[in-house]
Amino acid sequence: MIILSVEVVPPKRIPILLMILVFIMLVLSVAAVYQAIEAYRNGSLDLASIILSISAIVLSSYMIIQMRSKPIKLGFEMYDVSTTIQCDRCNYETTRKFERGDYIFKEVGSCPKCKGNLFISSIYREVKEKKRKSFFASSI
Numbered sequence: 001m002i003i004l005s006v007e008v009v010p011p012k013r014i015p016i017l018l019m020i021l022v023f024i025m026l027v028l029s030v031a032a033v034y035q036a037i038e039a040y041r042n043g044s045l046d047l048a049s050i051i052l053s054i055s056a057i058v059l060s061s062y063m064i065i066q067m068r069s070k071p072i073k074l075g076f077e078m079y080d081v082s083t084t085i086q087c088d089r090c091n092y093e094t095t096r097k098f099e100r101g102d103y104i105f106k107e108v109g110s111c112p113k114c115k116g117n118l119f120i121s122s123i124y125r126e127v128k129e130k131k132r133k134s135f136f137a138s139s140i
Helices: 016-041 047-068
Strands: 080-087 093-097 107-110 117-126
Touching: 016 047
Parallel strands: none
Antiparallel strands: 080 093, 080 117, 107 117
């Protein structure tokens, strides 16, 4: 038996410790660039420390931007799930939207035609065909 459920996911929370570490890294990187520039003014060129400091600034800035941005949508779509209900005596059949608690062979009432028992005969999702753009398609 397949049970379908829909869960609401709360917004992504950023751990406070991670934010503090990123900001400390940013401040230390700026201080390292300042020291490297001061060392350059005094006559000693330390190119490696300048490059590492600037790359740390770029990395910490990128991490801050990524933490502040909205989460990436992975393309998950809610599908339309339908339930087919049949009568056990006559050929009466109807389809309705899936409801929580539906399962196969569940009795759901009496038939409007012959007063027989109605039961769920199938639960399925409706697939929507998406139009795909071809890589080689061109408008001439």
